[in-house]
Amino acid sequence: MPGYSISQVDTMKLCVVMVGLPARGKSLIARKIVRYLSWLSITAKSFNVGEYRRGYQSHPTAEFFDDENLESLKIRKQALKLALDDLIDWFNNSNGMVGVLDGTSMTREKRESIYNILKTNQIQPLFLESFCNDQETIMHNILDVKMTSPDYINDESKSDDNKIDSEMKINIKDPEFIINDFLKRISYFEKSYEPLDQQKDSDKSFIKLINVAQQIIINRIETYLQSRIVYFVMNLHIKPRTIWLSRHGESMYNLEGKIGGDAGLSPRGLKYAEKLPELVRQSAGYRDLTVWISTLKRTAETSQHLPYKKLQWKALDELDAGVCDGMTYEEIENKFPEDFKARDDNKYEYRYRGGESYRDVVIRLEPIIMELERQENILIVTHQAVLRCIYAYFMNVPQEESPWMSIPLHTLIKLEPKAYGTTVTRIKANIPAVSTYKEKGTSQLGEDLTDTSNKSKNIIISAKEELFNGTR
Ligand SMILES: Nc1ncnc2c1ncn2[C@@H]1O[C@H](COP(=O)(O)OP(=O)(O)OP(=O)(O)O)[C@@H](O)[C@H]1O
Known part of the structure; x- marks a missing residue:
């Protein structure tokens, strides 16, 4: 059974x-709202009105956004209509739960019309200014x-440089032009801009x-889902x-192929703990950072030499393997063959008897993610499953792959x-360790490094690599 999630609270x-x-x-x-909600299993999607407009006008100059330019006004209205149509279709045909209409919605009149269209389609509007x-x-x-916005950057696939240049009559890569043109664009929008107002918009739900x-005004926040979005933004x-993310160093349990438990580090794991401060210093320089660890011995041992403030979080403990805690995968396959297969079939949802599923871990990690959004430089020393869930949030990795x-x-x-x-850099310590990776359909540990067909397995491997040799 899947665990409780906020997706079940509001229908x-x-x-x-x-x-x-x-x-x-x-x-x-x-995009952040969509990524956060998707990570929590809430079907969410953003519809960017600018992208629909680019279908008609890909490289507009500021004058395109002048409301007195009737021709372009027609295009902008059409782009909004197409985005709204697609959003409503998505709600109706793809079980959408939270859609984001990513446009400017400058005027009260425009917002009223969007509000009415959404209400007619039984969609609850929440304005976010x-x-x-x-x-x-x-x-x-x-x-x-904006210097790299598709509005200003030539799209290679269109490969008609001359046409774009003559349309804009400028050098599209000139930074000074882009700054001035964008500021002018803003000034056209400012002419009609009516910010949300506590009195005039008191009947609307808004943030x-x-x-x-610096300051946040909220109005008529009525549902649980709305309040989660408020809290997130x-x-x-x-x-x-x-x-920075790191697993604990190799543990005695890792050497024996056992899962769970609260074992200490192996001699090689202790070497990693000794090298970690140098590795971090190399990457972080002299920035101050805070280290977050779990309540398990192996993360405390791994972080023991790090000269930073440390915080222990119960929420960072490894996925609870329930009755299988302390067993090898081979033992699990022999003792609980049906469970072993069920987990391979749907690893995200499978919950160990008396233990947890990946979905359960995601739910308990929500406060960690929220706190990570608030913080600046953090190093997390934790466990394989927990790290996968945190990584999946930042890199938008789908649940079935994470x-x-x-x-x-x-x-x-x-x-x-x-x-x-998010830019990812993987820095290897160059200290050998066992592999704790279990491929689908086997109880043996170890990765087939020649197999490049498993997309999800390779997500992290394909990140930019830095080999640390301690001499740089
Ligand atoms: N709440 C905020 N207030 C001001 N700036 C922010 C805020 N959140 C993010 N930013 C900054 O805004 C920039 C991203 O701008 P973005 O393209 O999302 O703007 P936009 O409002 O969607 O613009 P446009 O209407 O042209 O599409 C980033 O540099 C980011 O740091």
Whole structure:
């Protein structure tokens, strides 16, 4: 049986309607909401109105966004209509639960019309405005994401450079042009912008983020799902940060092929613990960071030489194998053959007798993810299954694939979340360890490194690699 999840709490379809001027982080927030909800098994999808508009006008200059330009106004209205149509289709035909309409929804009149269309289709609207008047943040955002926006960058697949150049009559890669053009675009939007207002919009459910999360106004938050979204967006920040992930060093149980338990480290595991501070220093420099470990001995031993503040989290403990705790996979296959097969068939949902499933682990990790969103530089030393779940959140790995990802021992993984993706670097310690990877359909441990057909297993392996030799 799948565990309890927030997806079962509200049955109502919900549409988050983004509101705000360009370069206010709307798309970024929209994508993060979708990633967070999908990780919690809530079917979510974002519909970006700009992408629909690009179907008609791929490289517009600022004047395209002038409301007095009737020709382009028609195109913009059409793009919004197509995005809304697709969103409603998705709710009706793909069991959608939370859709995000990622446009600007500048005026009260436009929002009212979106509100009515959604209500007619039994979809609950939740407006989410990112309001920002801090010029430094706006300029940072333009430099961060708009210099590489498809609006300004030539799409190779269209390969008609001359046409685009003549349409825009500019050098599309000129940064100064992009900044000025984008600022002009914003000024056109400003002419009609009507921010959400506590009095005028008092009948609507809305969240208003002011200057990232300096101030937050919420209005008519009525359902559990809405309140989860409020809580999530409240915790987002835009400061640069890095997250390092490491499994504990090789344990005595790992050597014996046993799962679970609370064993200490093997001699090679202890060597990894000794090398870890150097590995981290090499990657983090002199940044201050906090180390999060589980309550199990092997993570405490692994982190013992790290010269940083440490926090223990029960939620970071390894997936509970219930009655199979302390057994080898071979023993499990002999003693519980049906369970062994059931787990291979659906590893995400399978719950060990008296223990946990991956889904259960995800649910207990939610506070960890929330806290990670709030924090800056964190190193997490934890266990294979837990690490897979955390990695899946940052890298948007689908549930059916995440339990099969390969995360080897004695390897430090560096995640750098950026505006539109996360950079991964894998740093090997060069200290041998057993493989604890179990392929589907066998009880033997070890990876077939020549087999490149298993997409999920290779997700982490394909990350950029850095071999650490301690001499750099
Ligand atoms: N709450 C926020 N307020 C201001 N900036 C933010 C916020 N959240 C994220 N950002 C920043 O916004 C940038 C991403 O901008 P994004 O493209 O998502 O803006 P947008 O509002 O969707 O713009 P457009 O309307 O042109 O599509 C990133 O640099 C990110 O750091």
